[in-house]
Amino acid sequence: MKSVEPVKNVFSVDLEDWFCVQNLNGIIPRDRWEKCESRVERNTLQLLDLLSRHKVEATFFVLGWVAERYPDLIREVEARGHEIATHGYSHRLVTSLTPDEFRADLEESIDVLARCSGQTVRGFRAPSFSVTRKTWWALEIMKSAGICYDSSIFPVGFHPDYGIPDFPLDPRQLPEGPFELPMSCARVFGRKIPCSGGGYFRLFPYAITRSLMHACNAERRPVIFYIHPWEVDPGQPRVTMPAVKKFRHYNNLGLTLGRLDRLLTDFQFTSIRKLFPEA
Numbered sequence: 001m002k003s004v005e006p007v008k009n010v011f012s013v014d015l016e017d018w019f020c021v022q023n024l025n026g027i028i029p030r031d032r033w034e035k036c037e038s039r040v041e042r043n044t045l046q047l048l049d050l051l052s053r054h055k056v057e058a059t060f061f062v063l064g065w066v067a068e069r070y071p072d073l074i075r076e077v078e079a080r081g082h083e084i085a086t087h088g089y090s091h092r093l094v095t096s097l098t099p100d101e102f103r104a105d106l107e108e109s110i111d112v113l114a115r116c117s118g119q120t121v122r123g124f125r126a127p128s129f130s131v132t133r134k135t136w137w138a139l140e141i142m143k144s145a146g147i148c149y150d151s152s153i154f155p156v157g158f159h160p161d162y163g164i165p166d167f168p169l170d171p172r173q174l175p176e177g178p179f180e181l182p183m184s185c186a187r188v189f190g191r192k193i194p195c196s197g198g199g200y201f202r203l204f205p206y207a208i209t210r211s212l213m214h215a216c217n218a219e220r221r222p223v224i225f226y227i228h229p230w231e232v233d234p235g236q237p238r239v240t241m242p243a244v245k246k247f248r249h250y251n252n253l254g255l256t257l258g259r260l261d262r263l264l265t266d267f268q269f270t271s272i273r274k275l276f277p278e279a
Helices: 030-035 040-053 064-069 071-079 099-116 137-144 198-203 206-218 243-250 253-266
Strands: 008-015 059-062 083-086 185-188 191-194 224-227 268-270
Touching: 008 040, 040 071, 040 253, 059 064, 059 071, 059 099, 064 071, 064 099, 071 083, 071 099, 083 099, 099 137, 185 206, 198 224, 198 243, 198 253, 206 253, 224 253
Parallel strands: 008 059, 008 224, 008 268, 059 083
Antiparallel strands: 185 191
C-alpha cells in the first residue's frame, strides 16, 4: 500500500507587543504605547530560536507600528528565512475603520515593511480577524493594494468581535479579493471547533489541540496556526481588566513555549509562501 504523505500546516506569528492587543484596547490607549515597557524583541527571538531548532519556516504578520520602531528585529526575522506579511499598521479593527481609513492603514504598513525588509508584502491578517460580512469591502481594497492573500476570516459564529459562520473551511480564491486562508476549525459532531492557535492553544489542553489538528489533517486540510510573541511571556506586566478578559489573556502563558515545542515535533509546518505558492 502506498504511504500517504503527512499534511503540511502553516505556522504564523502575529508580531505585536503585549500592549497592542484588543483585550487592552481602552485600558492602554495608543497614545500611551510609547510609554509601555516593550518586550517584543525578547519574545520574538524566543520564537525565532524555537523555529530554528525545528528547521521551520514561518509567516510573520508584522504590525507596522512595531516594525517602524524595531526595524532590526524585522530584518532578523527575514535573515532567519521567514516570510514577512502585514498585520496592518495601528492594530485598529477593520470593523472600526472606514474604507479610506483602512486603505491608509494598510498602505502605511506595507510602506514601513518595505523599508525594513527586501520582501514584497503579499499577505495580510486583520487585527482580531476583523474581516467579517460587515467589512467585506476590505477585500477589494487589499487586492488593489497588491495583497495576494488574506488570512483574516474565522469561520465561526460564537465570537462577539469576529467570525463568518457560513464561510467554507478550505482555502480558496475569492472573486472580489485575494486568496483566502481562513483560520482553522475541526468538524466535531457537526460543530466547528477552532484549532488554529492563539488563545485556543493556551486555553485548551494540548491533547485536545493535537486531536483537532489531526482531524483537520485527516481531511487533507492544512491547519493555519498562529501565535503572538507575548503569549510566550509569563513575565509581562499585569493589567487590571475584567475577569473574562484577564483569564483569556494571561492563562497558561508559562506553558506556551513548551507546548509549541511539542507541536512542532508532532506536526509538519511551513510558511504560507511555501505551502500556497499560487496565492
